[in-house]
Amino acid sequence: MGNILVAGGAGFIGSQTLLSLAKDGHRLTTLDNLGNGFADNVLAGEFVEGDLHDSALLDQILAEREIDAVIHFAAFIEAGVSVKSPMDFYRNNVAGSLNLVQAMVRNNVRKMVFSSTAAVYGQQDQFDLLHENLPKQPINPYGHTKWMVECMLRDVAAIDELETICLRYFNAAGSDPEARLGERHNPETHLIPLVLDAARGARDNISIFGTDYATADGTCVRDYIHVSDLADAHGKALGLLLNRNESKTGFYDAMNLGTSRGHSVREVIETAKQVTGIDFKVIEQSRRAGDPARLVADARRAKEVLDWQPRRSDLKTMIADAWQFRQNL
Numbered sequence: 052m053g054n055i056l057v058a059g060g061a062g063f064i065g066s067q068t069l070l071s072l073a074k075d076g077h078r079l080t081t082l083d084n085l086g087n088g089f090a091d092n093v094l095a096g097e098f099v100e101g102d103l104h105d106s107a108l109l110d111q112i113l114a115e116r117e118i119d120a121v122i123h124f125a126a127f128i129e130a131g132v133s134v135k136s137p138m139d140f141y142r143n144n145v146a147g148s149l150n151l152v153q154a155m156v157r158n159n160v161r162k163m164v165f166s167s168t169a170a171v172y173g174q175q176d177q178f179d180l181l182h183e184n185l186p187k188q189p190i191n192p193y194g195h196t197k198w199m200v201e202c203m204l205r206d207v208a209a210i211d212e213l214e215t216i217c218l219r220y221f222n223a224a225g226s227d228p229e230a231r232l233g234e235r236h237n238p239e240t241h242l243i244p245l246v247l248d249a250a251r252g253a254r255d256n257i258s259i260f261g262t263d264y265a266t267a268d269g270t271c272v273r274d275y276i277h278v279s280d281l282a283d284a285h286g287k288a289l290g291l292l293l294n295r296n297e298s299k300t301g302f303y304d305a306m307n308l309g310t311s312r313g314h315s316v317r318e319v320i321e322t323a324k325q326v327t328g329i330d331f332k333v334i335e336q337s338r339r340a341g342d343p344a345r346l347v348a349d350a351r352r353a354k355e356v357l358d359w360q361p362r363r364s365d366l367k368t369m370i371a372d373a374w375q376f377r378q379n380l
């Protein structure tokens with residue numbers, strides 16, 4: 052049990068994680084600037100509106116609330132957007148994280164679970180599954196920013212100032228079982244919510260970005276993982292950090308969160324048609340900049356280290372859960 056600061060807790064994965072941490076009995080403070088999050092997503096603990104660049108606010112929260120550990124979700128996430136606005140990504144993701152880590156060190160808060168991403172691997176299609184030890188070769192600014200922060204955390208851990216676990220998510224999907232917390236980005240760029248918008252008539256069609264990739268059906272392959280499984284993994288990573296006894300030593304670990312099963316864009320669209328029972332128009336377009344052909348996790352490490360197993364991450368369940376949420380929008 053601890054006092055936990057959840058930076059970016061009003062977003063899709065952060066808000067789901069709050070529910071899971073609250074069940075474990077943690078006392079929670081969410082800090083979010085509502086750039087992409089929603090205050091009404093914060094269904095557990097207290098909410099503070101504010102920004103990672105506000106050092107005075109960070110000092111105040113960390114000290115007054117006697118924070119034991121931070122879970123850091125606050126970042127821009129769209130790979131495609133990062134290609135067009137790289138400086139926004141470096142400022143928000145890298146400079147914001149540096150400011151947070153500096154505040155943590157100032158206030159002797161040593162433990163952090165960090166939201167990283169499969170995008171750190173870039174394009175390594177010669178491997179069916181991406182193992183954590185592969186070289187990090189991001190192909191978009193988003194992936195660069197996340198890898199930079201991982202390097203920073205590792206280097207700060209090496210001088211014994213930080214204990215950190217970086218969780219490299221593959222493609223988050225689904226919603227909570229009560230369909231309150233789903234993907235609602237503005238503008239929405241992610242495949243599953245857009246496909247479901249085509250199904251519910253909120254858009255005329257869905258575009259497939261690229262049909263000439265070197266994959267079985269020519270479209271990109273991703274490893275989709277249910278957001279409630281991601282939330283679970285955060286609870287376990289946090290527990291591991293809070294239970295560490297060697298409190299004077301630094302610690303860095305990084306692990307993939309995925310299922311080791313890949314699904315193509317076409318497969319997602321076909322499954323969405325089955326789940327919803329609705330046919331909709333599909334348009335084939337050229338590739339989107341910054342997209343690797345295939346991102347599928349070697350997910351053994353998280354199972355071993357965290358004793359974690361995905362439970363709701365079959366494609367039909369994820370799309371059905373996302374559909375429940377999307378219809379209520």
Ligand code: UFG
Pocket residue numbers: 128129130131168169170220221222223240241242243245257258259260261271272273316339342346
């Ligand atoms: N896609 C389409 N049509 C669309 C939207 C997406 O064909 O209208 C394709 C994309 O080109 C890509 C795939 O669907 O090939 C998945 O795209 P998303 O935008 O849903 O997700 P990304 O794989 O680009 O990125 C997501 C998160 C990142 C995370 C990454 C990890 O946004 O934060 O998953 O794999 F790093």
